[in-house]
Amino acid sequence: MSTSFSVFDVLIDRSKMCSDKWSKYPESVIPMWVADMDFDSPNCIKKALNQRVEEGVYGYTHTPKALVEAIQSHLVKRYGWNVSGTHLVHLPGLVCALHLSVRVFSKEGDGIVVPGPVYYHLTKAPLLADRELTSVGMLVENGRWVPNMAELETACAKSNSKMLLLCNPHNPGGTVYTKAELLAIHKLAEKYDLIVVSDEIHCDLILDDLPHIPFASLNEDAANRTITLMAPSKTFNIAGLGYAFAVIENSQLRQAFNKERAGLIASPNMLGLTAAIAAYEEGQEWHQALLQYLAENRNLLAERLSATPIKMLHLEATYLAWLDVSALGLENPYQFFVDAGVGMSDGKDFGNANFLRLNFGCPKSVLEEAIQRIESALETHQAS
Ligand SMILES: Cc1ncc(COP(=O)(O)O)c(C=O)c1O
Incomplete structure (x- = not known):
């Protein structure tokens, strides 16, 4: 199997797949909550599933x-x-x-x-x-x-x-x-x-x-x-x-x-x-490529957030960044970012409402767009 990084760049429309992730918010909000990535599964899995479905019974x-x-x-x-x-x-x-x-x-x-x-x-x-x-x-x-x-x-x-x-x-x-x-x-x-x-x-x-x-x-x-x-x-x-x-x-x-x-x-x-x-x-080859792609997404997110009041510690594992937004002094951080078009997990559900969890298991272009929305929302907030 040959895998290039571009497989992770592909945008997949999940809106008609009854996806939990993509049903939660209106279309205007990028869903970055539940631990579910927006990538296609590896070909070896699709092939094995197709084969088993074809067998019937x-x-x-x-x-x-x-x-x-x-x-x-x-x-x-x-x-x-x-x-x-x-x-x-x-x-x-x-x-x-x-x-x-x-x-x-x-x-x-x-x-x-x-x-x-x-x-x-x-x-x-x-x-x-x-x-x-x-x-x-x-x-x-x-x-x-x-x-x-x-x-x-x-x-x-x-x-x-x-x-x-x-x-x-x-x-x-x-x-x-x-x-x-x-x-x-x-x-x-x-x-x-x-x-x-x-x-x-x-x-x-x-x-x-x-x-x-x-x-x-x-x-x-x-x-x-x-x-x-x-x-x-x-x-x-x-x-x-x-x-x-x-x-x-x-x-x-x-x-x-x-x-x-x-x-x-x-x-x-x-x-x-x-x-x-x-x-x-x-799945090993796909898995290795995935880890590299996720590490790049993590680095991109960390670098861009380092220029904002949002604090993110170095993330050793997972595609779930734990963001400290306490410096923003927001009454409801979760809703503030949903209103800005980024639907993250509310930190309250994990035990701290001053945090948000951002799922970056998505194509880089989607992550870029989400970061831009976060940055714009912060600019407007700081100016007000
Ligand atoms: C730490 C942890 N355990 C369990 C689960 C869910 O496991 P399952 O879908 O197999 O029930 C998740 C999903 O996000 C998780 O992050």
């Missing part, structure tokens, strides 16, 4: 051995992580696994520790299940968002704390945790005997030359207390096909998870399975 389907092998090979190649096929749990999405984990591994009133601002399902999962959400602040250290470790220890030490929900790479903020940082977090999980759910859905979207370290791969104890959640959906833009997987090495935890899952959470559908095999087996 769409009955119940189990997970092919080829997918288990493709995942194992992906985890070894990218992270040096050897995972047994029996430790994988195949799922129709990652969010259901977050919610299910909270319900299986804790009981009403138990404390769930969550560093944030963070992707809102990590905080919603404990709240919807009547658990006590123990939020832990994040602070900026050496230009990166990291959990406040003193606060984290206090939270973990609470007598009702049972679980820790981690997002690595972090959404929003894009931190790729280092081994030292992960070991420090693990030390607390071990000391206070917490089950860890590590949402690693963005692990294949690292824009710098940094390794992703699966939390469960740190050591034997981490492997024993961790539910790792991963998916090809963000990386290959196939979220609508509904496929994710969990790695649960501890057989007691895996059995408990599977027991509650049975009958409640559907198996992944065959098109999701088909796409996942193609992505992991054949």
Whole structure:
């Protein structure tokens, strides 16, 4: 397969695709919110899907051995992580696994520790299940968002704390945790005997030359207390096909998870399975080109925003920039930029209304237009 960067420059009209992203705002607003890119998926995925659709007969389907092998090979190649096929749990999405984990591994009133601002399902999962959400602040250290470790220890030490929900790479903020940082977090999980759910859905979207370290791969104890959640959906833009997987090495935890899952959470559908095999087996070249394109978009955004009062820390991973707009003194920053024609995610949904999250997983020309709209809105605001 040959891929040139121009595939990411192509403008695709998604207005008639029932796209969540493109249905939220009127046509005059560029949607830059939900974590969904405006790029076509790689040809290898389209080819595999077409082939499967052509075959016809769409009955119940189990997970092919080829997918288990493709995942194992992906985890070894990218992270040096050897995972047994029996430790994988195949799922129709990652969010259901977050919610299910909270319900299986804790009981009403138990404390769930969550560093944030963070992707809102990590905080919603404990709240919807009547658990006590123990939020832990994040602070900026050496230009990166990291959990406040003193606060984290206090939270973990609470007598009702049972679980820790981690997002690595972090959404929003894009931190790729280092081994030292992960070991420090693990030390607390071990000391206070917490089950860890590590949402690693963005692990294949690292824009710098940094390794992703699966939390469960740190050591034997981490492997024993961790539910790792991963998916090809963000990386290959196939979220609508509904496929994710969990790695649960501890057989007691895996059995408990599977027991509650049975009958409640559907198996992944065959098109999701088909796409996942193609992505992991054949998508590497496209993936590399994507990372380069996203890094260029990140750099463009960072450079242009550096001339404005909006603050953006260096983003190590994801295509979701976390923008501090507090210096603008706006009453409703989210609405201000929607009115200016840029529909970002409201920081309030992640835990801080002084921030906005901008999705730059789009053609450069679209990003340029959005930046221009932001700059014009700022000029008008500053002049008023
Ligand atoms: C950290 C994180 N976890 C999970 C999800 C969604 O997972 P899924 O679509 O597989 O339910 C997202 C989507 O934005 C995310 O950013």
